Amino acid sequence: MTRRARIFWRLGALIALLGIAVAWAEISGWPMLRQPIQNAATRATAAPVQMDGRFRLHLLWRPRIEVEHLRIGSNPRFGAPHLLDARAVRVVWRWGDIWRWQRGGERLRLVLLQADGLDAHLIRQAGGDANWALGPQDKPVPPQEDQDPLGQLPRFGSLVVGQGAIAWKDAVQDVDLDIGVRGREGEALQSGEAGYEATFAGRYKAIPLKLQVRTGGTLPLLHDPEISPDAPWVPMRIEGTVAAARLLFDGQAAALLGTPRLDGALELQGRSLAEVGRPLGITLPQTPPFDLRGRLEHDAGVWRLQTSRATVGTSRLAGELAFHQRTSPRRLTGELHGPRLALADLGPAVGGDGGTAKQPAPAGRVLPQRRFDLPSLKVMDADVRMAVDELDFGTTAVAPLRAFKTHIHLNGGVLRLEDLHAVVSGGRFAGRTQLDARAEPAQWQARLDIANVDIAGWMRGLRRDTSDAPAPPETASKALKKARETARQGGGSAGVASYITGVLSAQVDVRGAGRSTAEILGSLDGPVGVQVRDGTLSHLVTEAMGLDLAQALGVLITGDRPLPLRCARFDLESRDGRVEPRLAVIDNRDSTVRIGGHINLKDETLALRLGTQPKDWSLISLRTPITVNGTFGNPDIGIEPRRLVARVLGAVALGAAAGPAAAVIPLIEPGERNAQDPCDYRIKATAPPSPRKP
Secondary structure, rough: OOHHHHHHHHHHHHHHHHHHHHHHHHOOHHHHHHHHHHHHHHHHHHOOOOEEEEEEEEEEOOEEEEEEEEOOOHHHHHHHOEEEEEEEEEEOOHHHHHHHHOOOOOOEEEEEEEEEEEEEEEEEEEOEOOOOOOOOOOOOOOOOOOOOOOOOEEEEEEEEEEEEEEEEEOOOOEEEEEEEEEEOOOOOOHHHOOEEEEEEEEEOOOOOEEEEEEEOOOOOOEEOOOOOOOOEEEEEEEEEEEEEEEEEEEEEEEEEEEEEEEEEEEEEOOHHHHHHHHHHHHOOOOOOOOEEEEEEEEEEEEEEEOOOEEEEEEEEEEEEEEEEEOOOOEEEEEEEEEEEEEEEHHHHOOOOOOOOOOOOOOOOOOOOOOOOOOOHHOOOEEEEEEEEEEEEOOOOOOOOOEEEEEEEEEEEEEEEEEEEEEEHHHHHHEEEEEEEOOOOOOOOEEEEEEEEHHHHHHOOOHOOOOOOOOOHHHHHHHHHHHHHHHHOOOOHHHHHHOOOEEEEEEEEEEEEOEEEHHHHHOOOOEEEEEEOOOOOOEEEHHHHHHHOOOHHHHHHOOOOOEEEEEEEEEEEEEEEOEEEEEEEEEOOOOOOEEEEEEEEOOEEEEEEEEEEOOOOEEEEOOOOOOEEEEOOOOOOEEOOHHHHHHHHHHHHHHHHHHHOOOHHHOOOEEEEEEEEOOOOOOOOOOOOOOOOOO
């Protein structure tokens, strides 16, 4: 045998011996590596690692380690007895994940961590230091409110626990949670009801919770589909409370924490939707109590909710929503529909109190002062379409809008309601609005078009007898025709249900800035145009505005008759909350009323003057302008005394000189008719000057 052949034989024999030795070590579980691995794990994790009892290690073909007792210590400054104390432990990994972790590229990934018994203490201090931060820490981890609560723990394909306890205290995320896991034993196992029970009690992200979980099989506490894509579905039932909301989930799951996979029926009742959305990072408004029934699914970071019934206060809604938790920022999409939505149920989202205790408003103020929850608009994005049968304004003075539709966009702190459409009393609403929370103060703008609305059917507060049941929307046009016919025939008040009737149209293009409804209106800029046509105006109201005593007395005796309304037009301009009329006129067969002055939305004060020009003669008239001063909460209605005193003194003087019959001469109003349309911009009409300040 040549020298080269002997070398090959010896090399082959050495390789064979090595193979036999490796095979023997693999079969026996590498018992000689217990201490070296324990020392290496201690150095790699920068925490004391201890492995006792039975030990088996497999380095080839799905590397894994099995230890009877595994203990990972915790730095004494955290005040915890240990980080992990587990029995009957089985850990499965991939060498590529270990290599990337050692190079500092990413978190440690483990395919499986399984333990029959587990006791863990997870603690993070306010400065951001955590006892679960395994490995040498070159830099302290800064505390961040929006970071992954357990971001420095290894990522698990599956974390399966037979029974045990986890104490989780996190000062950064305001978490103080105790998790208990207990396998069902005894009669439950004999009857074939495998699985376990878990309890969650404490506080998660400042939200109190108390939950009990029952499973019908071995359900992983944690599951990462990127590491271990396949996980069996297990029957699961969850009962308990989250904040003040009561939760019931009955369905199936493939994991409970981390990236859970859920599918089942959901029942949720609570005091406010905001309390439910906060722990999930969802922007929801403060609302009255709610009751939600539907189906909940979660997979790959997307929550899907199909609601068969959602009751919020007096609102009734349903729909399908999807919350994308892994996108940045988080995003809510879907559709909402239902028979009724009440604005009062949206609470601070529209500047109301949302069923909560009202904050005291400054003395004399009427406009809503409560601040919007603007920071929540920057938490996530949204793209939701809404269609409800009825939008209720929360007052009997205004009829609800019907067939309300809009498209809600929330993007980077900018909330937009686009394609807004609704119908009411034979007419329609259309427009859009936007609230930009990025600016300081927040910027608001709105464009709204109102066309062909029966004003008496919509503005119920203008009715003479508000106790009457409101007419259905489909009869609004019939009621308007009846009122017009009564006016043409000179009928009495029986044919009129409102002090004013007619077809209302309006155009609004305004903007403002502020953190509440009052602040936005107090800075309002832009035009507002309102027109009423084909209507009637109460005869008594017309005479009262002109202080025509004789005709007003006659109306009271014979009954109020609606006068055909030639026109009513209000073209207003707002600048920094001060609203002034460019043209404000009401014209009917009897009189023309022009309005001047201003309304200050910033300090909620009034300074208006109504001047009436009669078209017919009257025997006794104290015709003098009417003034409206004071505040929204305490208006002061009066008259200009100079002209009134002049008329009365003239009557007294003539009565003394020429006898009682002559005293009525200064009080006679001859009237003045004008064929021109006072509502036409082409006609130069001077509005009465603003009232003098007292």
